[in-house]
Amino acid sequence: MRYESIDIKNKDSMDYAALYVYLLDESPEIPIPTRPMVVICPGGGYEFVSDREAEIVAMQYLSMGYHAAVLRYSGAPAVYPTALLELGKAVSVIRANAKEWHVDTDKVVVSGFSAGGHLAANYGMFWNRDFLAEALKEESERLRPNALILCYPVISSGKFAHDGSFRNLLGADYEAKKKELSLEFCVGEQVPRTFVWHTCEDDCVPVQNSLLLVNALVEHHIPTEFHLFERGGHGLSLANRLTGSADGGWTENAVAVWPQLVHAWMENWVL
Numbered sequence: 337m338r339y340e341s342i343d344i345k346n347k348d349s350m351d352y353a354a355l356y357v358y359l360l361d362e363s364p365e366i367p368i369p370t371r372p373m374v375v376i377c378p379g380g381g382y383e384f385v386s387d388r389e390a391e392i393v394a395m396q397y398l399s400m401g402y403h404a405a406v407l408r409y410s411g412a413p414a415v416y417p418t419a420l421l422e423l424g425k426a427v428s429v430i431r432a433n434a435k436e437w438h439v440d441t442d443k444v445v446v447s448g449f450s451a452g453g454h455l456a457a458n459y460g461m462f463w464n465r466d467f468l469a470e471a472l473k474e475e476s477e478r479l480r481p482n483a484l485i486l487c488y489p490v491i492s493s494g495k496f497a498h499d500g501s502f503r504n505l506l507g508a509d510y511e512a513k514k515k516e517l518s519l520e521f522c523v524g525e526q527v528p529r530t531f532v533w534h535t536c537e538d539d540c541v542p543v544q545n546s547l548l549l550v551n552a553l554v555e556h557h558i559p560t561e562f563h564l565f566e567r568g569g570h571g572l573s574l575a576n577r578l579t580g581s582a583d584g585g586w587t588e589n590a591v592a593v594w595p596q597l598v599h600a601w602m603e604n605w606v607l
Contacts, residue, residue, distance in 0.1 A: 337361060337398070338437075344425040346471070348418040350410040352385075355426045357405045358394050362438050372443035372606050373403040373430055374485070377423065379450025379571065382504035383411045388573045388586070389449040389487075396574065396595045400602070403439060405430065409455060412504040416513065419505075421471055423459045427481065428474045443606050446481040450541055450571065451501040453489025454519065457549065460484045460530070461522040483605075484530040485598055488538055488570060491545035493518040498541045523552035529559040531601050533594050540570035561601050565591045 338359040345353050360371060374397045378389035385408045394404035407426050409419040427444060434441045448456030462468065464476045472479065490501045493514040506513050515521075530553055534546040543564065553560040568588035573579035575591035 342426075342429055344407070344422045344429065346418060346421045346425070348410070348414055349422060350414050352408055353410045353422055354408050355405055355429065356391070356394075356408065357403070357430075357437070358391075358398055359403050359437050360398060360401070368401070370434075370438050370440040371401060371403050372445060372602065373405060373437075373439045374445045374447055375405045375407055375423070375426055375430070377407050377409060377446070377448035377452030377455045379448070379452045380411060381498070381501045382419070382451045382454075383500075385409065385411065385452075386449070386571070386573075388571070388579045389452065392578055393449075393573065400595075400599045402602075403437065409452075413507065415507040415509065416505050416517065417467070419455050420458055420462065421468065423455060424463070424468050424472050424474070424479050427463075427479055428472055431478050440606075443482050444480075445483040445485060445602070447485035447487070448489060449487045449573065451490050451498070451505075453486040454491060454501060454505075454517075456484055457486055457489055457491060457519050458517065458522075460527050461519060461524070464526050481528050483528050483602075486530065486532045486546070486549070487594070488534045488541055488572070489532070489545060489549070490541050491519045491549045496542040496544040496548070498545075520548040520552045523549070523556050523558065525556060525558075527553065527556070527558050529605065531561045531598055533563040533565065533591075533597070535565045535568035535570075535572070535588075535591060537567055538570045561597075563594065563597055567591070
């Protein structure tokens with residue numbers, strides 16, 4: 337495996353912002369010339385980047401035969417669109433290095449957990465906006481994500497909002513811009529195929545966030561797979577002992593199947 341740290345900062349980025357890339361080695365014994373790349377945006381309420389949803393999740397995608405990357409994007413006091421530009425830069429860098437890294441440029445997937453799910457979904461809806469292309473000096477088409485994987489995502493700034501995420505994201509512009517970034521209203525034909533999962537018992541980011549999103553995706557005929565699990569609180573990550581707490585928290589056996597569900601979903605279209 338090859339490991340690299342890539343600078344994706346912009347003028348408003350925090351010092352820690354970077355893209356960490358995990359690349360499977362090419363081998364003459366394995367006739368796979370290029371592989372999908374999954375870019376992971378951990379959660380953290382746009383305040384920090386959770387380690388529980390970072391490298392350990394990347395390892396799951398490597399085990400599926402995909403390349404993976406973790407975006408440690410800027411949280412508060414950095415505000416919108418700092419993190420969105422960092423994600424755009426990450427996708428641009430991946431496509432620029434695709435030949436050397438053996439990445440299939442038609443299979444660049446953006447994944448996110450919680451507030452990172454908002455970032456990933458926001459990118460899936462805004463990747464073709466002129467301000468991104470202009471800021472990154474890149475053609476919009478090269479910024480396109482080919483799929484989204486959203487895990488208990490923050491979506492809505494309305495009745496079911498995780499208010500802290502939007503306040504951290506927008507800072508002084510919270511009241512002026514929160515409706516603009518309520519993503520159930522931003523779905524259109526530009527959004528790629530999407531996988532979503534959530535739990536009914538999530539008492540931090542209510543499941544209605546995903547329900548509102550999935551309803552909008554279906555209305556716009558976006559290929560969508562959605563899994564709603566009965567049990568489990570917020571921030572489950574892998575939902576097993578690898579990302580659980582010392583007292584057994586953040587584990588839920590029924591939910592721990594989600595990586596296999598994602599793998600089956602991806603294999604239906606990456607071949």
